[in-house]
Amino acid sequence: MPSPPSPRRLPRPEIQHRGRRTFAAPIxxxxxxxxxxxxxxxxxxxxxxxVARPQPLALEAEDRxxxxxxxxxxxxxxxxxxxxxxxxxxRDLLEVGDTAGATRTAAAMLERDAELLPAQVLLAQVEFAAxxxxxxxxxxxxxxxxxxxxxxxxxxxxxxxxxLGDVALAYAAYRAVAARSPLxxxxxxxxxxxxxxxxxxxxxxxxxxxxxxxxxKQLGLLRTWAPAENVTLEAARQVxxxxxxxxxxxxxxxxxxxxxxxxxxxxxxxxELELEVGDPGAGLKIxxxxxxxxxxxxxxxxxxxxxxxxxxxxxxxxxxQEVAAKPELNKGDLAVxxxxxxxxxxxxxxxxxxxxxxxxxxxxxxxxxxxVNLGLMDVDPTLHRFSPAAPVRRSFALRVVxxxxxxxxxxxxxxxxxxxxxxxxxxxACGLLPSEEDxxxxxxxxxxxxxxxxxxxxxxxxxx
Numbered sequence: 001m002p003s004p005p006s007p008r009r010l011p012r013p014e015i016q017h018r019g020r021r022t023f024a025a026p027i028x029x030x031x032x033x034x035x036x037x038x039x040x041x042x043x044x045x046x047x048x049x050x051v052a053r054p055q056p057l058a059l060e061a062e063d064r065x066x067x068x069x070x071x072x073x074x075x076x077x078x079x080x081x082x083x084x085x086x087x088x089x090x091r092d093l094l095e096v097g098d099t100a101g102a103t104r105t106a107a108a109m110l111e112r113d114a115e116l117l118p119a120q121v122l123l124a125q126v127e128f129a130a131x132x133x134x135x136x137x138x139x140x141x142x143x144x145x146x147x148x149x150x151x152x153x154x155x156x157x158x159x160x161x162x163x164l165g166d167v168a169l170a171y172a173a174y175r176a177v178a179a180r181s182p183l184x185x186x187x188x189x190x191x192x193x194x195x196x197x198x199x200x201x202x203x204x205x206x207x208x209x210x211x212x213x214x215x216x217k218q219l220g221l222l223r224t225w226a227p228a229e230n231v232t233l234e235a236a237r238q239v240x241x242x243x244x245x246x247x248x249x250x251x252x253x254x255x256x257x258x259x260x261x262x263x264x265x266x267x268x269x270x271x272e273l274e275l276e277v278g279d280p281g282a283g284l285k286i287x288x289x290x291x292x293x294x295x296x297x298x299x300x301x302x303x304x305x306x307x308x309x310x311x312x313x314x315x316x317x318x319x320x321q322e323v324a325a326k327p328e329l330n331k332g333d334l335a336v337x338x339x340x341x342x343x344x345x346x347x348x349x350x351x352x353x354x355x356x357x358x359x360x361x362x363x364x365x366x367x368x369x370x371x372v373n374l375g376l377m378d379v380d381p382t383l384h385r386f387s388p389a390a391p392v393r394r395s396f397a398l399r400v401v402x403x404x405x406x407x408x409x410x411x412x413x414x415x416x417x418x419x420x421x422x423x424x425x426x427x428x429a430c431g432l433l434p435s436e437e438d439x440x441x442x443x444x445x446x447x448x449x450x451x452x453x454x455x456x457x458x459x460x461x462x463x464x
Contacts, residue, residue: 085109086119103126151181200231240252350374394441
């Protein structure tokens with residue numbers, strides 16, 4: 001029997017297989033997407049703010065070197081913990097710009113110890129960084145007075161004063177620590193000429209306004225800062241003139257004339273002062289040399305005559321020379337000069353016997369009594385007092401000299417001049433004064449002026 005035919009194997013449905021492969025990928029993608037849609041999304045990463053980097057203190061480059069360690073040059077003991085904390089805060093101030101921290105720490109330190117001056121300097125550094133220079137100066141000036149060599153304080157004070165335009169204060173602060181700080185030494189050297197000029201101008205203004213104490217203060221600064229410079233010598237001369245201190249003026253003029261030997265006006269003034277309060281022989285020689293160089297100069301010829309007279313005065317007793325050097329004469333002094341300088345007074349016999357009860361114990365009783373009894377000066381007729389200590393005004397001295405000329409009868413211009421309503425006019429007419437502008441009737445009479453007045457009277461009397 002024939003075997004049954006094998007079942008026919010159908011061909012593999014390649015097309016179908018390919019179709020299944022074609023649809024599988026999209027389905028998987030859909031399933032995956034659906035699964036993803038069902039899964040919650042992770043939270044977003046937090047956004048972190050940018051980290052602030054430390055910023056140095058906002059300062060001009062040229063100002064930074066003046067904010068040094070607040071303890072630099074401070075001579076007092078400081079607790080080590082306080083010292084370390086102060087240095088840390090100061091570094092933070094410069095490197096990080098932590099002005100709030102510096103202010104807070106310094107204030108706390110001062111609350112615990114009000115005498116901790118480096119904390120004041122730290123506060124001043126904060127103010128300086130804020131360009132509050134006025135407060136810096138106000139804060140640091142007392143520190144400079146208390147400790148002039150406190151480097152950190154004076155260096156900052158100097159710079160703040162500079163920024164305010166106060167050159168003199170800046171120079172003073174820098175100069176105080178110049179030996180300790182190269183920067184202070186450099187700035188002091190640069191400011192030196194301008195500082196002297198400013199102080200000199202202040203001195204002259206004070207003298208113009210007759211504020212002698214202020215002028216003395218400025219002169220003190222000049223003597224401290226530049227004792228040997230011409231500007232200081234000139235200032236000393238001006239102040240001495242304003243005070244009528246001929247001795248001090250002579251000291252300044254001698255030094256100036258040695259530096260400027262060709263200055264004729266200075267030489268003539270030195271000669272006058274030597275004759276009045278110094279070495280009369282030296283004064284006479286100066287005038288003699290000048291007159292020899294300028295033989296046609298009439299003014300010098302007159303000064304030579306005066307110099308010879310002053311030199312002869314130096315041969316009189318010391319007490320007379322002291323009277324002649326006084327800045328202001330009294331009645332007793334004028335009587336002394338009349339007696340010793342006018343030979344007719346000294347050698348004449350009195351014609352009256354008036355008594356002055358208040359000169360009996362006076363060391364110049366002889367001179368006063370002689371002048372009174374020659375009728376050259378009066379005694380109060382009721383109280384019989386001469387009042388030797390009473391100040392002499394120029395108008396009074398002129399009347400006395402006019403009386404002297406009239407008494408010795410050798411100058412007709414003086415007749416009645418002593419009683420003239422206008423004593424200045426009478427004095428000019430007699431040749432005692434060059435002009436009425438030179439009279440100054442209410443001004444006090446100095447010894448030098450009294451001597452010159454009597455010298456002119458002697459010329460009128462035919463003496464020399």
